[in-house]
Amino acid sequence: MDITTDLTGSTVLVVGGRSGIAARIAADAAARGADAILAGRDPGRLAADGARPEAVDLTDEASIAALAARVGPVDHLVVTAAAHANGPVASLDRDAVHTAFDAKVIGPLLLAKHLTVRGSILLFSGVAAWRPAPGLSVMVATNGAVAFLAEALAVELAPVRVNAISPGIVDSGTWDADFLADTAARLPAGRTGTPADVSAAALLALTNPFVTGTTLHVDGGGRLV
């Protein structure tokens, strides 16, 4: 069988709001023939070429169930959403920590509960899980949980395939130029990532029928240095 990233006839739901990575994945899926849906908390502010907007709030199970009822069965579910609760442990805010787990771990679990997914689920981890640093305990824990959740769901939901991508530092519009230049200089790849780099890996995960239960590190080697 030829393996292709063509998605003609597939429905691809990307839950990731205004993130540049989510928009790129939704646009690339649409360009490969998918019926692409981009969901976030404010559908009026979502923009991805060829994708239609939908509303969802991952902190709210009723909102997730309502999204599932509106979109019906999908072939692929991608969740890139994240909420941050960085800072020293001594100053952590309990609600912010809970919201971070809602966006990355509990929300994706509830999407898996309510949606009918025919093909694959792709979750988003992050390099911090493999490179802990002071002030990042919540980011480390949520991203680490995502990697293990992908393994658990790959077993429980089979034959639906479930994977995760762990991006390194990606210029999705939030990092400042000095930080990006410093990071590029220390990475084995010699540069930081782009939404296109991450989207190419996402399409691989959606379409390769022998990839399940794994985390793809799209980090320029960042977890090694």
Ligand SMILES: NC(=O)c1ccc[n+]([C@@H]2O[C@H](COP(=O)([O-])OP(=O)(O)OC[C@H]3O[C@@H](n4cnc5c(N)ncnc54)[C@H](OP(=O)(O)O)[C@@H]3O)[C@@H](O)[C@H]2O)c1
């Ligand atoms: N960019 C990087 O350098 C990098 C590095 C490592 C890992 N990652 C991971 O890669 C993924 C994409 O990264 P990114 O930088 O593009 O993300 P981002 O800019 O942080 O965007 C995350 C998006 O999540 C959505 N969101 C947050 N809470 C939500 C909720 N309760 N319900 C629904 N949507 C919610 C928000 O969209 P709305 O406000 O529109 O709803 C937001 O735009 C994330 O999981 C991130 O942790 C990124």
